Amino acid sequence: YEVRYSNEDFETAFDRSMIAFSAAKNSRDKFVVFYNDAMEENLVWEQFVEDHFQEAIEKHEFKVYYQAKVSALTGKVSGAEALVRWIRSDGSVVFPGKFIPVLENNGMIAELDRYMFQEVVKHQKAWLDQGIPIVPVSVNLSRVQLAEQNFFERYKKMLEQSSLPSKYVSLEFTESAMFDNEEILRDTVDQIHDAGMKVLIDDFGVGFSSMMTLKTIPADIMKVDKCFVDSIGDERGNKIIIGLIEFAVSLGMSVTAEGVEDEHQYLFLKEHNCNDIQGYYFARPIPAEEYCEKFLKTA
Ligand code: C2E
Ligand code: MG
Ligand code: MG
Numbered sequence: 001y002e003v004r005y006s007n008e009d010f011e012t013a014f015d016r017s018m019i020a021f022s023a024a025k026n027s028r029d030k031f032v033v034f035y036n037d038a039m040e041e042n043l044v045w046e047q048f049v050e051d052h053f054q055e056a057i058e059k060h061e062f063k064v065y066y067q068a069k070v071s072a073l074t075g076k077v078s079g080a081e082a083l084v085r086w087i088r089s090d091g092s093v094v095f096p097g098k099f100i101p102v103l104e105n106n107g108m109i110a111e112l113d114r115y116m117f118q119e120v121v122k123h124q125k126a127w128l129d130q131g132i133p134i135v136p137v138s139v140n141l142s143r144v145q146l147a148e149q150n151f152f153e154r155y156k157k158m159l160e161q162s163s164l165p166s167k168y169v170s171l172e173f174t175e176s177a178m179f180d181n182e183e184i185l186r187d188t189v190d191q192i193h194d195a196g197m198k199v200l201i202d203d204f205g206v207g208f209s210s211m212m213t214l215k216t217i218p219a220d221i222m223k224v225d226k227c228f229v230d231s232i233g234d235e236r237g238n239k240i241i242i243g244l245i246e247f248a249v250s251l252g253m254s255v256t257a258e259g260v261e262d263e264h265q266y267l268f269l270k271e272h273n274c275n276d277i278q279g280y281y282f283a284r285p286i287p288a289e290e291y292c293e294k295f296l297k298t299a
Helices: 010-026 037-058 096-106 109-129 151-162 182-194 210-216 226-230 235-250 263-271 288-296
Strands: 062-071 077-087 137-140 169-174 198-204 221-224 254-257 276-278
Touching: 010 037, 037 096, 037 109, 062 109, 062 288, 077 096, 077 109, 077 276, 077 288, 096 109, 109 137, 109 151, 109 169, 109 288, 137 198, 151 182, 182 198, 182 210, 221 235, 226 235, 235 254, 235 263, 263 276
Parallel strands: 077 137, 137 169, 169 198, 198 221, 221 254, 254 276
Antiparallel strands: 062 077, 062 276
């Protein structure tokens, strides 16, 4: 090995070796890892998120952005997905990819997810009371939550207290959320259904347990991952996505395609009986007010 000398003091050198050590421990394929500055920056960021999370919740810095979904058949808005954005006090926007993994690691994600659900329920109820024709909104749930028994109780309570009809909210799970304990999972899904809400499987097809998941989980809507939409146009890609749609339909599920960016993809999906379309081609995630003006009031 190359031996590198630096003039850092003992404490710094020790801290950095521990950082490299933990990177090696978390790595699947590396036994030797050298420290680099990016590792430390990442740790600093994680600490920042951890230290500022509560304050950000209290100051309502987390905002619900809504991305409309469109019915392939009618071209009309059929629903929306709630996506979190962290608007910092200086106005900068932080995307979920930057802080969700951190919150998943330190266990704070459950609180954010409940906050998002509460906000969505509040928006939906307010719009409904104003006579605006709302559509169902799906809220993302972190995989961490499913391990918690009775996690749905609190969601149910929020819903009941709002008196929003339950058909106007639904929950998205990723497949990777679904491997842990089949029984708990099954029970949770039953509770969600009993409450009158739908269950969506997010990013379908990219996890490794795809097919078996569906055996346990009677989900209502399959969200076909963007990577399949991206491969439309390729001969095998076309066959796979057609197969996926038929597969979902045979299990009684409705299909939503994610990440649809152009007309060609849209027309292909429509032709092959995909039910709903989500993607930049029709709508980007936008703040609540803008979504309401643009997609609900004009319906
Ligand atoms: P997701 O649930 O699969 O959401 C779809 C992501 O794809 C969103 O990214 C959306 O902005 C993006 N997207 C939609 N249409 C297109 C398109 O046509 N092209 C491209 N390139 N991208 C498109 P976003 O908002 O950055 O969210 C990323 C992920 O973060 C989400 O993936 C979800 O897993 C997670 N997430 C977002 N909000 C929450 C939340 O409140 N709770 C939890 N637990 N996770 C969340
Ligand atoms: Mg989602
Ligand atoms: Mg997705």
